Amino acid sequence: MLAHGRTRLLTHKFLWRRQAHAVRAPLEDARWPGWELVVGIEVHAQIKSRRKLFSEALSSDLTTPPNTHVVPFDAAFPGTLPRLNPKCVELGVRTAIALNAEVQHRSAFDRKHYFYADLPSGYQITQQYAPIARNGCLALEREGISVRVKQVQLEQDTGKSTFLPRNRITAIDLNRAGMPLMEIVSEPDMRSPEEAGSYVRTLQALLRSVGSSDGNMEQGSLRCDVNVSVNRKGEPPGTRCEIKNLNSVKFMMVAIACEAFRQISLLERGLPVPQETRGFNEERAETYSLRSKEDAPDYRYMPDPNIPPLLIDSTFIDAIRQHMPELPDATRGRLLAQGLSQRDVEVLMDVDSGREVGFDGQLGHGAVAYFDDVARGRDPKVVVNWITHELLGQLAFRDETFKENPMSVAQMGDLIDLVQTGKVTGTSGKTILRHILTNRTADSPSKIADDLKLLAATDDGASLEKWCQEAIAALPEQADVVRRGNLKVVNKIMGHVMKTSRGTAKAQDVRAMLLKLLS
Numbered sequence: 001m002l003a004h005g006r007t008r009l010l011t012h013k014f015l016w017r018r019q020a021h022a023v024r025a026p027l028e029d030a031r032w033p034g035w036e037l038v039v040g041i042e043v044h045a046q047i048k049s050r051r052k053l054f055s056e057a058l059s060s061d062l063t064t065p066p067n068t069h070v071v072p073f074d075a076a077f078p079g080t081l082p083r084l085n086p087k088c089v090e091l092g093v094r095t096a097i098a099l100n101a102e103v104q105h106r107s108a109f110d111r112k113h114y115f116y117a118d119l120p121s122g123y124q125i126t127q128q129y130a131p132i133a134r135n136g137c138l139a140l141e142r143e144g145i146s147v148r149v150k151q152v153q154l155e156q157d158t159g160k161s162t163f164l165p166r167n168r169i170t171a172i173d174l175n176r177a178g179m180p181l182m183e184i185v186s187e188p189d190m191r192s193p194e195e196a197g198s199y200v201r202t203l204q205a206l207l208r209s210v211g212s213s214d215g216n217m218e219q220g221s222l223r224c225d226v227n228v229s230v231n232r233k234g235e236p237p238g239t240r241c242e243i244k245n246l247n248s249v250k251f252m253m254v255a256i257a258c259e260a261f262r263q264i265s266l267l268e269r270g271l272p273v274p275q276e277t278r279g280f281n282e283e284r285a286e287t288y289s290l291r292s293k294e295d296a297p298d299y300r301y302m303p304d305p306n307i308p309p310l311l312i313d314s315t316f317i318d319a320i321r322q323h324m325p326e327l328p329d330a331t332r333g334r335l336l337a338q339g340l341s342q343r344d345v346e347v348l349m350d351v352d353s354g355r356e357v358g359f360d361g362q363l364g365h366g367a368v369a370y371f372d373d374v375a376r377g378r379d380p381k382v383v384v385n386w387i388t389h390e391l392l393g394q395l396a397f398r399d400e401t402f403k404e405n406p407m408s409v410a411q412m413g414d415l416i417d418l419v420q421t422g423k424v425t426g427t428s429g430k431t432i433l434r435h436i437l438t439n440r441t442a443d444s445p446s447k448i449a450d451d452l453k454l455l456a457a458t459d460d461g462a463s464l465e466k467w468c469q470e471a472i473a474a475l476p477e478q479a480d481v482v483r484r485g486n487l488k489v490v491n492k493i494m495g496h497v498m499k500t501s502r503g504t505a506k507a508q509d510v511r512a513m514l515l516k517l518l519s
């Protein structure tokens with residue numbers, strides 16, 4: 001009975017996915033009329049773990065001195081054995097859950113053989129045949145599509161070889177050898193370079209939000225192989241070519257478009273598209289052949305006899321499921337429900353995912369968390385305005401990232417309260433914010449307002465009246481016009497008052513006072 005129910009459930013899910021896929025209207029792309037583009041992506045994401053996948057060596061980054069994070073297993077010394085790092089399994093499961101994938105109760109590790117100098121054992125340990133998770137999907141909000149994820153597999157990274165032309169030797173650095181990776185393989189569900197770009201960016205944000213990877217393409221913690229094929233409208237997908245080693249989303253999108261043009265031009269000349277692995281030359285904006293299918297290496301896959309199957313029970317999966325952090329889609333929904341505009345939500349989340357600010361992998365206090373903290377007990381719309389328009393605007397102006405923001409949650413909260421309660425004017429509030437960013441002071445905005453004599457002049461009726469009289473004296477013609485009943489001109493006189501008060505006078509009060517004096 002139970003088994004039957006489960007089968008039904010799976011069938012139902014499967015059908016739903018098939019339908020969701022089938023109803024997509026074919027896109028007519030002005031770049032290649034009459035043709036359709038198909039893209040599938042293999043993403044290799046470095047797992048954010050302190051130690052390597054099968055050894056106790058510490059993980060490394062680009063700043064680690066060469067060959068310092070290496071233990072005998074990473075260098076394939078005879079007699080050393082792999083020991084699976086449970087942290088990597090946990091992060092793999094988290095990622096799978098975030099991708100709505102089915103975590104496999106049993107997965108296994110294979111050896112995939114290559115002969116490269118930076119792979120001392122002569123094989124990479126991977127999960128091509130029995131991956132840790134299958135059948136996931138990733139929704140692309142802006143494009144309104146869902147990309148199916150075929151599988152997530154755990155695998156080792158290779159070392160790094162660098163050719164030194166001066167000495168004519170190849171230097172090997174084994175720091176990266178054995179670093180944990182997740183390979184996330186999509187189905188061929190993308191139909192344009194833009195959808196591919198959005199898929200990678202959405203995936204980056206997801207990996208960062210669950211803390212399983214920094215997902216930084218520039219620093220190599222996320223690498224993409226894109227598979228591209230073209231077909232005439234209505235015909236089945238063509239032969240795919242795989243483009244390797246792309247190191248930014250932007251170049252990946254350019255590479256896909258270039259590859260589409262290349263394949264179309266072959267087919268239009270009646271030539272076949274041979275299945276190939278290709279590289280991308282950024283300067284020339286073209287892809288070039290690395291190797292054809294015929295000289296594809298024979299990986300001689302075999303089960304790794306030193307590693308038992310990985311068995312994961314439901315209790316383990318459920319425990320992780322219960323402690324999942326908020327995923328980007330949920331964050332978006334929650335912020336929209338608080339009354340923020342689509343644009344504000346995008347700005348906050350883009351800063352969070354590092355899209356706008358040169359993400360460096362530190363998932364500290366992101367813009368969304370900062371907003372959440374400041375907005376506690378305050379009007380969310382007012383708060384988001386201060387953060388997106390004033391704070392982020394000023395940071396961008398100073399060429400600083402959000403991570404360098406010196407203004408604490410308490411300072412931002414205090415500043416907003418001062419303005420909201422009328423103790424300082426909006427203009428003075430902005431001055432205080434700039435003062436904090438420039439001087440990187442920890443003083444409270446209340447103290448700064450006091451020090452800089454920026455407290456609003458409301459209580460001080462005497463100076464308000466004095467400023468207004470000065471302004472009237474300075475602009476006699478305009479004052480006359482207002483006296484004769486043309487109230488539009490009052491703004492001009494108000495401007496004068498605001499200037500002499502250095503923005504501390506409240507506009508409403510100034511207006512009232514001027515009208516009183518001129519009536």
Ligand SMILES: Nc1ncnc2c1ncn2[C@@H]1O[C@H](COP(=O)(O)OP(=O)(O)OP(=O)(O)O)[C@@H](O)[C@H]1O
Binds near residue numbers: 185237
């Ligand atoms: N016709 C097609 N057009 C574009 N992409 C395709 C097409 N058919 C399959 N793909 C994509 O190609 C990729 C195949 O990746 P997979 O890891 O399964 O195999 P592989 O590339 O042969 O192996 P390796 O991991 O050694 O590179 C998937 O992302 C899939 O979506």
Ligand SMILES: [Mg+2]
Binds near residue numbers: 183185
């Ligand atoms: Mg692959």
Ligand SMILES: [Mg+2]
Binds near residue numbers: 042
């Ligand atoms: Mg591939």
